[in-house]
Each structure stands twice: as C-alpha cells, then as structure tokens.
Amino acid sequence: MSRFVTIFRKEFTDTIRDRRTLFMMIVFPLLLVPVLMIVMTNLQRSSMKKAEEKVLRVALVARGNAAVLVGALTGHHDFRVIDGIPADSMEAMILRDSVDAAVVVAGDFDAAVARMASGKIRLFYKSSDDFDMVKRRLSDVIGAYEKQLVADRFVKLKLDAGIVNPVTIEEHDVASMKERIGKTVGGMFPYLFVIFCFMGAMYPAIDLAAGEKERGTMETLLTAPVSRFQILLGKFAVVVLTGLLSAAVSIVGILFAVRQISDIPPEMLDAVVAILDVQTVVLVLSLLFPLSMFFAAFLLSMSIFARSYKEAQSMISPLMIVVILPVMIGLFPGVTLGPLTAMIPILNVSLATKEIIAGTVKTGLLLEVYASLILLAGLSLFGCARWFQREETIFRGV
C-alpha cells in the first residue's frame, strides 16, 4: 500500500508540473466553455439585433389593392418600399441582393376581400439570411392587416369574435424549469463532461507510460522492489484523478460562463444553477468516476504498447471520435435511458447525466449504469494489468 502511495504521489507531482497536462486538465476546460458560451451568445445576440434593426428594402407590387397594407408598409420606418419592379423578377432581385423581400398583392385582392373570400398576397424572401428575420418582420405587418380585415368582417356580419374560437386552451406545464432546461440544454452537459474526462486523462496516460519508456525511466522503475501491478496502479490512479478533475473543472467553467452571460432571464439562471447543485454534481461525478477508470485503463494499455510519446499520441488521438459518437447518439431525440441503453458504455453516462440534471432519473436504471460501468472499468483494468506484465509490450521498441 505504501509503495502504491509513493508511486501515486510521485506520478501526480510529475503530472501537475507538466504544463501541457495542466493546460488540458485545468485551463482548457475552465476557460474553453465560458469563452465559447460567452462569445457565441454575444455574437448571436449582436447579429440578431443587427437583423432586427436593419431597414429592409421591400419591393411592392399592389396594383391599387390593399391600400391599408401598402400604407402600413410605406409609412413604416423599418421598411424602404421600392415600386415599379415587375412581379416576375422578384426572385432574381432577392437572389441578386437588390432587395431583401418582395410583397406581391394579387390584382383581384380587393375584390376577393369585398366578397368575403380570401385575397392572395405573395411574400418573397430568403430564409437563409438574418435568422429568417425578414419573413418574421413582414409577416407581423401583414398579420396585423389580416387581423384588421377579420375584425371588419365580424363587425359587418355582426358576429362575436368568439364564434371562430370554440375552444380556449389554457396551458399548465407541470414540468419545472429545471426539468425543461435539463432535458434540452442538459444534453450538452454530458457531452462536455465526457469529452473533458477523456481529454484530461489522455496526456497523463501518454506521459506516464509511453513517455516513461521513451525517456528510459520505465526500465529503471522496473528494477525497483515493487510489483508491476503496484506501478501500474499508481499510474492508473493518477490518470483517473486527472480525468475526473478535468470534468469537475468543466462544471466550474459552465457555472462561471452562465453567470457571465448578461440578460439571461433570472428564472433560467436559477434553473441552471439549480441543475448544477452539489447533489447533481456529486451524482454526475460518481458516474464519471468508473468511466474515468475505464478511460485510464484503456489509454494506459495503448500508451504502454506504443514505442514513443509521438506514437502513443497518434494512436490515441483518433479515439476521441469513438468517444464522441456514443455521446452524440445520446443527444438524438427519442434515445432515452432504458434497460438496454443503460448497458452501453459512454452512451449510458450521457443519457443518465441528462436524466440526473432533469431530476427524472430512475434508481433501478441508474444502478444498472453503475454496474455496467464498474464491470467495464474492472475488466479494462484487469486487461491493462495483464498487458503490463507482458515483456513484448513493455520492451517493444526499447
């Protein structure tokens, strides 16, 4: 036991003094999430504001119809109405960016409205521009005009407006804000936790096995009076810890980011903070613990096999995709935590984390996830220990 502690202590000291590991373990998860969230939110917000405030160039063909609508558009300071463009060239004009949108009122519009029929207005726009804001802003004006026409018809027919609304739906959403946010944004959290857990474990695993082989310190260590399993266990514990630390730091990063983003509705901010309360964080970390053990054993096995730090890096880096894939599947709609998905590594962590955050996790399924992860971690550690005993592996290329 004391030898294990000695090895663990030394490996941990050595690891946290490595700038690259420290960056990947602490700085990257702590800063990347806030920077990404803050920059993206601010970028999106400023682009939307720009799109909302932009004076739209609207080509209008009304042929003397819909005078109220024409008046509303022409008098609106958010629109610059352009007349005299032939109706059949509207599409081309928008694609050439000569105008932002076009409104073409049918020649028989007024006549149709007068006989209580439906008049046709064609709206041309490009949905891929400016968050589809052009359509929304024009639809608001046309919608207001339509409401006015409907109101006029009710008056003319002496009818109550309620006649066309026989059912009034009064909505009562019983899902808490925590649950709603948990089921939507919650999907992103396991994505970050699993990735950071893997990335935090990656560099120490490479350094403590392939790096040691390359530097020639592994050979010396093997001549010390400790068993190979004790050596492996010391390294393994450090890799597990760095993976977990990295994931934990990313949680701090998320909380920091949420607090930094201004004008988040207070009830939403409270919900996000509630999502990441101590109980949830502890529960999520308890899931990430066996996952981190699996990552550590797997990464160390690869690293022990590699001849050099560089070879280990090129072997391990593509595995990131293998890790991301199950997490992404967990983000698909309809994929939920069930008896089968609870057995699939990484996917189960992703789904269970989502449920934990939403506060809807079932104890039985959660236990199944733990059992599956602990079994996997145990098996991979056993395999790694066997691998570390093999002369062909340890002295490959040495």
Place this chain on the structure above:
Amino acid sequence: MIVVDKVTKTFSVSRQQRREMGPEFKGSRIDAVKEVSFTCRPGRIFTLLGPNGAGKTTMLRMIATMLKPSSGTIAVAGFDVVKEGVEVRRRIGFLTGNTGLYDRLTPDEMIKYYADLYGMDAQTYGRRRQEIFGLLGIHEFAGRRIGKLSSGMKQKVSLARTIIHNPDVVVFDEPTSALDVVTSRAIIQLIKRCKEENKTVLFSTHRMGEVSLLSDDLAIIHRGSFIFNGTYKEFENQMQTRSVEDEFVRLVEAA
C-alpha cells in the same frame, strides 16, 4: 553474488523484424542468449564484453528481473530472479547508459522517491543521502529541476539513484556510452569504489579501454553465446594478438 546457470532467452520475431533481418533469417523465434553460465563474485568486477546486439542487455535485464529466462536459472544474492523477483530487486542497483530521469523532479525528490520504493527508513536515508550527495557533489544542485541540469549533473543523479539503497549487487549496462570523458571517469571511479566495498559488480561494455582498466573476470558474448569466459589474467595469457581490441575482434571473427 550472481550465479547464472545455462540460461537461454528466446524472443518471438515479428514480421517487421524478420524483414529487417533479411532473407537469411528463417523461423519465427530467435535466441538472444543461448545456454549461458557464469558467476560474479563479491569484491570482483565481472565484465561482459560484446558487440552491439550480442545479447548483453538481454542478459542484464534478466539478472535485474525485467525479463524472464526461457530456460535455466539465475540467482542474485541467493534469490531466484523468477520466483523471488522483489527480493532480488531489493538487493540490486541497475544503471544503463540510456538511464532517464524525471525532468520535472529535483534530484532530492527523485532520490527520495527511489529510497521510498526501496523501503528505506528516514534515518538510514538521511545518512546515506549525506554520504552519496557529498561523494558525488550533488548538494549544490539538489533542489533544482533535473531538466535544467547539465548531462554530467544528471549522470551523477543517476549514480546516486543506483546506489542509494546500498545494494549488494550493482549492474552497469554500458554506463559510459554517449558520455564525455569527465563523466565517464566519475562512473569508473564509482565502479572501483563498489568493488572496494565488496559489492558484486557486473559491468557490460564495448569500450576496450574500460575492460583492461576494470575487469577481474571477463566474458565475451557473441550472438547470444559466450566465446570466452574466465579471469582477465587468463584472457591476457591466451591472447594471440597485441591488444585487447585485436584479440576481441579475432575471437568474434573466429566464432
């Protein structure tokens, strides 16, 4: 004492290694060491001489318990390297020319780490540290990161790491390869000191000057087998050429 009895070490050969060895190599296994026997006694320096790839490092790795013999037995200080590996490692100090150090630790931390692995108590470690750090002049840079030290300083730290636990048996695998004259001399001095302290010293080299300077007993290994095994005096007496180097080349070519 080291007693090696009819030791063979066989490695399986990968497809890539087969390609590298050329078409004349047939089969899937190779004997790196074949039926080798010898004894290293306390207070004497046993030199293992051989060209690159002769099997020196494989032999020394088996003695240090890193590799297991395919057949035969090795006893170090009375303990079997396969059955009592931990006991063997407790009594052995191992240094190679390629020995690496932990660049992010200080010499103090590195030596303490190994002392802890060897299970040394604080008092013994303190005394031994004073003695060795003084002998090798490590005190002045004991608190600096190893990565910032010169290669000579690093080699001194390696030497300190090798003998901190006062081992009965010391194994040096080409310890002076790739070292400058001054640092090589420090190692030679340490090897002599180990002999004076009645330790069993096993030393592998391909530098002929070191052979005549240090050897009490000598074995020449070529393609995994001994082509000479005796005292250095016996080697000198049977020499048919003028220098150790010429005699070594003659024996290797004749084998």
